[in-house]
Amino acid sequence: MSKLAENERYQRQISLKELGENGQQKLKNSKVLVVGAGGLGCPALLYLAGAGIGHIGIVDFDLVSLSNLHRQVLFSVHDIGLSKSLRAGDILGKLNPDIEIEVFNQKLDNSNALEILAGFDIILDGTDNFASRYLINDACVLLNKTLVYGAISRFEGQLAVFNKASIRAEIPANYRDLFPLPPADNEVLNCEEAGVIGVLPGIIGTMMANETIKVITGIGEPLLNRLLTYNSLNNRFFEMDLVVMPETKSMIPANSDSFKAFNYHWFCNINSNFELNQDDFERIMNDQDIQIVDVREQGEKPLIDDFKHIHIPLSHLKEQIPDMDAQTIVLFCQSGKRSLSAAELLSKHYGQSRKIYSLKDGIAGWQKNK
Amino acid sequence: MQVQIMFFGQLTDITGTPELILYDIPDTDTLQETLHQLYPALAQTKYAIAMNKKTIQGKSILSGDTTIALLPPFSGG
Numbered sequence A: 001m002s003k004l005a006e007n008e009r010y011q012r013q014i015s016l017k018e019l020g021e022n023g024q025q026k027l028k029n030s031k032v033l034v035v036g037a038g039g040l041g042c043p044a045l046l047y048l049a050g051a052g053i054g055h056i057g058i059v060d061f062d063l064v065s066l067s068n069l070h071r072q073v074l075f076s077v078h079d080i081g082l083s084k085s086l087r088a089g090d091i092l093g094k095l096n097p098d099i100e101i102e103v104f105n106q107k108l109d110n111s112n113a114l115e116i117l118a119g120f121d122i123i124l125d126g127t128d129n130f131a132s133r134y135l136i137n138d139a140c141v142l143l144n145k146t147l148v149y150g151a152i153s154r155f156e157g158q159l160a161v162f163n164k165a166s167i168r169a170e171i172p173a174n175y176r177d178l179f180p181l182p183p184a185d186n187e188v189l190n191c192e193e194a195g196v197i198g199v200l201p202g203i204i205g206t207m208m209a210n211e212t213i214k215v216i217t218g219i220g221e222p223l224l225n226r227l228l229t230y231n232s233l234n235n236r237f238f239e240m241d242l243v244v245m246p247e248t249k250s251m252i253p254a255n256s257d258s259f260k261a262f263n264y265h266w267f268c269n270i271n272s273n274f275e276l277n278q279d280d281f282e283r284i285m286n287d288q289d290i291q292i293v294d295v296r297e298q299g300e301k302p303l304i305d306d307f308k309h310i311h312i313p314l315s316h317l318k319e320q321i322p323d324m325d326a327q328t329i330v331l332f333c334q335s336g337k338r339s340l341s342a343a344e345l346l347s348k349h350y351g352q353s354r355k356i357y358s359l360k361d362g363i364a365g366w367q368k369n370k
Numbered sequence B: 001m002q003v004q005i006m007f008f009g010q011l012t013d014i015t016g017t018p019e020l021i022l023y024d025i026p027d028t029d030t031l032q033e034t035l036h037q038l039y040p041a042l043a044q045t046k047y048a049i050a051m052n053k054k055t056i057q058g059k060s061i062l063s064g065d066t067t068i069a070l071l072p073p074f075s076g077g
Helices: A004-012 A020-029 A039-053 A084-095 A112-116 A130-141 A197-217 A256-261 A278-284 A314-319 A337-353 A361-367 B011-015 B028-038 B038-042
Strands: A032-037 A055-061 A100-104 A124-125 A146-153 A156-162 A226-231 A236-241 A290-294 A328-332 A356-358 B001-006 B019-023 B048-051 B052-056 B066-071
Touching: A004 A020, A020 A197, A032 A039, A039 A055, A039 A084, A039 A197, A055 A084, A084 A328, A112 A130, A124 A197, A130 A146, A130 A256, A146 A197, A156 A197, A197 A226, A226 B011, A236 A256, A236 B052, A278 A328, A278 A356, A278 A361, A290 B066, A314 A337, A328 A337, A328 A361, A337 A356, A356 A361, A361 B001, B001 B011, B001 B028, B011 B038
Parallel strands: A032 A055, A032 A124, A055 A100, A124 A146, A290 A328, A328 A356, B001 B066
Antiparallel strands: A146 A156, A156 A226, A226 A236, B001 B019, B048 B052, B048 B066
């Protein structure tokens, strides 16, 4: 496209003296990836495409549904049942044919994340689950990419720019400096369960686009090592400094191999991954490097003498987790529920350094099986 | 010495209030114990703590009037 027409498209922002032609060129030269074309991703994408980001990537594997339309402002009823990323790509291409749009119609996971993210300068996280959020954060730290973070819950939003060093913040903060570990899966409701007002992701997603433009053009004060929260009910903003925590670094996979081996779903407590079925238990119970632990409270019956084990009630584990040397730890209780909680506790304590299992259906299942 | 505590997000479901004022709390460990006694469900929940608008981890001494913010993680998008 001719320089003249291009200038007409961006004329209103080029005429900002802080941005100017120089800033517009920076936007044109930049590569921005938006993960999740949902409530946050849609408004962010609209403004990024409008502003003339030269290369925009969109990752989403989901399909448009009717219940998305109150907040996912790219889509209409004609898009229901179609791929969000492909539709977003088409729609943005019509909004601004002068930019390149790259569509990744797939789920971002640790097998493809490093490869996909590597082609971009700035990553926007508009996903809707913790496994993706930790995965994207860790990948950005490994690849040294700036991460524009936005998240919402009901009427409140959070916004930050992670992993971007500056004069003010030489060591950049990342998501794990704020939340080192994910919450248990029953602690936090997603949009589907908790509900969300459509305007809120519109506001936070638009602010994510704004932070991105500021970072690229070097204007203003992006939220580096700061977190901003917004409450849409009382219009209160609250801002705080993010302090880089010394222990954060050790929690992030150190290289691409350990990143690819890290099970983010398991880490974020999708419980079924802890469960060990009775047959597999029988197979491994006499292994050398195994510690079997009864997590029932004192005095619970039946007493078990079929296999070697130790007894640490769940209530004690909640207070303190003792050192265990074995590589594999199998926890059991009466029905398999409390041992799942214990497995969560231990897995958070030991991270990837132990294989931790909960015996499915517990002692009740074991006795039935015998 | 006054400690103003602000609760964000779904933490207000537990506390029933977005704000609370406590007096003469020596450090953040004591503060958390006190809050967990007042609101037992808070002990089962993950949240970040900011003291005077700076995130902290581990025990910090509270001196003078202090603002504490308790922030839960949000996953929605």
